[in-house]
Amino acid sequence: MSMKDNNFIKSPKTIWGLSFILLGILFFSILTAVTVGSANISVEQVYRVIIFQIFGIGNPESLSKGAVHDIVWYIRLPRIVLAMLIGICLSTSGVVMQAIVKNPLADPYILGLSSGASLGATAAILLGIGAKLGGNYVGFCAFIGAFITSIMVMILANIGGRANSVRLLLSGMALNAMCSAFSSFIVYFADDAEGIRDITFWLMGSVAGAKWKHIGLIFPVVILGLTFFATQFRTLNLMLLGDEVAVTLGKDLNRYRTIYLVAVSILVGFSVYSSGMIGFVGLIIPHIVRMFTGTDHKKVVIISSLVGGIFLVWADVLSRVIIKGSELPIGVITSLVGAPFFVYLLAKRNYGFGG
Amino acid sequence: MKKFLSALLVICIAFSIVGCSTNDTAENQEKNPTESENSTESPIEAAKEEGNGKYPLTIETYNYKKENIEVTFEEKPKRVVTVYQNCIETLLALGVEDVIVGAAGLDHDVKDEYKEAFDTINYYEKGMTKEEVMALEPDFIISWSSYFGEKKLGDVDFWHDRGINTYIMNNSGIRADRKLEHEYTDILNLGKIFDKEDEAQQIVDEIKAEVAKGKKFAKGKEPVKALVLQSRKDGTFRNYGQDSVGGDLITELGADLVVKESGNVTAEEIASLNPDVIFTVYYSYYEASVEYDDAINRLKDHKGLSSVNAVKKDRIFPIKLGEVYCSGVRTMDGVKTMLKGLYPHEYEGQ
Numbered sequence: 001m002s003m004k005d006n007n008f009i010k011s012p013k014t015i016w017g018l019s020f021i022l023l024g025i026l027f028f029s030i031l032t033a034v035t036v037g038s039a040n041i042s043v044e045q046v047y048r049v050i051i052f053q054i055f056g057i058g059n060p061e062s063l064s065k066g067a068v069h070d071i072v073w074y075i076r077l078p079r080i081v082l083a084m085l086i087g088i089c090l091s092t093s094g095v096v097m098q099a100i101v102k103n104p105l106a107d108p109y110i111l112g113l114s115s116g117a118s119l120g121a122t123a124a125i126l127l128g129i130g131a132k133l134g135g136n137y138v139g140f141c142a143f144i145g146a147f148i149t150s151i152m153v154m155i156l157a158n159i160g161g162r163a164n165s166v167r168l169l170l171s172g173m174a175l176n177a178m179c180s181a182f183s184s185f186i187v188y189f190a191d192d193a194e195g196i197r198d199i200t201f202w203l204m205g206s207v208a209g210a211k212w213k214h215i216g217l218i219f220p221v222v223i224l225g226l227t228f229f230a231t232q233f234r235t236l237n238l239m240l241l242g243d244e245v246a247v248t249l250g251k252d253l254n255r256y257r258t259i260y261l262v263a264v265s266i267l268v269g270f271s272v273y274s275s276g277m278i279g280f281v282g283l284i285i286p287h288i289v290r291m292f293t294g295t296d297h298k299k300v301v302i303i304s305s306l307v308g309g310i311f312l313v314w315a316d317v318l319s320r321v322i323i324k325g326s327e328l329p330i331g332v333i334t335s336l337v338g339a340p341f342f343v344y345l346l347a348k349r350n351y352g353f354g355g
Numbered sequence: 356m357k358k359f360l361s362a363l364l365v366i367c368i369a370f371s372i373v374g375c376s377t378n379d380t381a382e383n384q385e386k387n388p389t390e391s392e393n394s395t396e397s398p399i400e401a402a403k404e405e406g407n408g409k410y411p412l413t414i415e416t417y418n419y420k421k422e423n424i425e426v427t428f429e430e431k432p433k434r435v436v437t438v439y440q441n442c443i444e445t446l447l448a449l450g451v452e453d454v455i456v457g458a459a460g461l462d463h464d465v466k467d468e469y470k471e472a473f474d475t476i477n478y479y480e481k482g483m484t485k486e487e488v489m490a491l492e493p494d495f496i497i498s499w500s501s502y503f504g505e506k507k508l509g510d511v512d513f514w515h516d517r518g519i520n521t522y523i524m525n526n527s528g529i530r531a532d533r534k535l536e537h538e539y540t541d542i543l544n545l546g547k548i549f550d551k552e553d554e555a556q557q558i559v560d561e562i563k564a565e566v567a568k569g570k571k572f573a574k575g576k577e578p579v580k581a582l583v584l585q586s587r588k589d590g591t592f593r594n595y596g597q598d599s600v601g602g603d604l605i606t607e608l609g610a611d612l613v614v615k616e617s618g619n620v621t622a623e624e625i626a627s628l629n630p631d632v633i634f635t636v637y638y639s640y641y642e643a644s645v646e647y648d649d650a651i652n653r654l655k656d657h658k659g660l661s662s663v664n665a666v667k668k669d670r671i672f673p674i675k676l677g678e679v680y681c682s683g684v685r686t687m688d689g690v691k692t693m694l695k696g697l698y699p700h701e702y703e704g705q
Contacts (some may be wrong), residue, residue, distance in 0.1 A: 040490070067491075071486050324481060333586060
């Protein structure tokens with residue numbers, strides 16, 4: 001882990017500054033992203049609407065209703081803010097999950113969350129379960145599926161012995177297989193071509209369905225989650241060193257793992273609820289950040305969340321402009337852009353996971 | 356670190372305050388149009404009782420949650436967005452192409468008789484995003500239920516709040532049962548909405564007359580045993596049962612639909628039921644498609660099915676999905692294909 005050229009980022013003071021620079025970039029990204037879209041609206045019009053909505057400055061007659069207002073305020077801005085929140089949510093969860101299972105290949109969905117969510121979504125789309133719950137019943141069922149699965153993973157890992165990272169991973173695998181089997185079962189018997197296509201699209205993840213209502217719900221959750229994990233850097237660092245070392249230092253990691261896992265399940269559950277599953281963000285953003293900052297979670301958690309937010313805002317922009325007239329699922333973009341970049345970094349730098 | 360955390364908290368709080376205040380305004384705005392809508396409700400209902408076919412006109416349709424809703428047209432729609440085959444073709448058949456401001460989602464080219472009208476409309480080759488639909492400032496959107504999904508246009512309330520009406524085609528997955536009857540309903544409803552009731556009635560009457568031939572041909576004979584199948588690549592089959600337009604048509608045409616349930620059906624079952632005629636559904640996105648041959652050959656070449664009457668007597672007929680699924684004006688073609696298949700001699704001799 002010798003990265004002399006990057007030592008400047010490692011000192012605590014510059015981390016401070018770096019966070020603020022990233023926050024600035026994030027803010028700038030949102031302002032730029034909101035001007036991009038398939039409808040032809042001038043930059044000036046976009047900002048007029050936003051300034052009117054936030055500060056009440058401008059002519060209410062022309063700025064509070066109409067197609068331009070609705071496009072900017074109800075279609076573009078919510079999805080951009082949602083993309084930012086999901087980015088923060090997934091990269092933070094990714095960092096924590098990688099520490100919990102002590103494995104660099106972990107992503108936020110690894111412990112059964114993805115297949116649990118798919119099962120929930122499949123049941124909702126093909127069997128119509130929860131259709132009475134409102135427009136986003138698919139997301140709701142996916143949330144329930146993901147949450148129940150991750151709780152079951154924890155229970156399973158604790159049966160007949162204390163849960164450690166290996167037991168967690170194995171329980172996750174087992175439940176993954178079970179949920180996938182149930183999903184396939186439903187898909188086979190429902191036999192609904194359009195429904196199956198819906199599921200495929202749903203699983204690719206998208207922030208197109210963003211609404212202010214959802215954002216009001218997920219915003220506090222994401223910020224609370226981020227604040228919580230930002231204060232937990234000592235325990236997270238310890239997790240990389242393993243249970244034996246932790247015990248000699250007087251810490252019982254098992255208890256923390258459970259708490260973190262519940263917190264991550266809630267975070268990821270909410271992201272699944274509002275946008276389906278967006279792959280790769282939770283896996284690569286933490287790695288990319290570690291390459292620059294080292295493995296200390298004091299920095300990794302905060303910096304990853306900000307980088308994740310910026311990354312997803314731009315991924316969403318790309319997904320909207322790359323093919324005219326249609327929107328690629330954002331999950332496709334994250335993998336398409338993220339994977340080569342990750343390979344490049346891996347090849348170029350001397351990288352270690354820590355622990 | 357403490358300093359850093361406190362700074363972070365301050366930022367969060369600042370953000371959430373902005374978030375809350377913007378939410379409030381958003382909600383207020385959403386409320387206003389609904390209130391104004393409510394206030395106009397009573398005169399509309401009064402008018403509805405007075406006279407039929409005049410505006411304001413109330414039509415029953417659905418929302419994405421599959422609930423029954425009513426939409427009210429104050430006047431004939433002037434700016435219409437219409438997405439998917441039958442939504443576009445029905446409007447062209449009614450001769451109201453001049454009100455279409457945006458269309459998308461064709462599986463095949465429109466029927467020849469509508470080509471000229473189609474050339475005048477604004478067709479989005481690659482589909483329309485929510486933004487593009489909004490920018491067109493439509494007053495009416497016609498589509499399938501899937502188009503109002505969370506990740507597409509969003510549920511109908513969003514559009515209703517903006518005074519934009521919606522209509523979801525009855526056979527597009529919004530109801531549990533898909534029936535021939537619903538195709539009529541859609542055509543007649545759109546006829547009412549666009550003040551083209553006579554034209555709509557004529558289209559429906561023509562289809563009904565063609566359907567009636569089926570029962571006439573079947574009179575006094577043993578009902579023909581028929582199946583509507585889709586054969587998949589892996590050698591399994593999907594049956595179009597009573598709750599699909601294809602299956603419903605078989606019964607309406609006086610034949611016997613031997614498997615009533617929609618869903619998977621095995622070759623073994625088909626062999627033991629021994630249907631006289633099999634209609635095999637193909638997706639024809641391209642005119643000369645591989646799917647067409649496959650649809651026939653997968654049944655003909657199936658060794659286990661060689662003793663089935665339909666195979667022995669070479670009575671396997673391909674039928675386009677677009678003619679039996681959300682078929683609109685193509686229902687007519689579906690009916691003709693089936694009549695030819697079920698009653699070849701009678702149909703020729705008429």
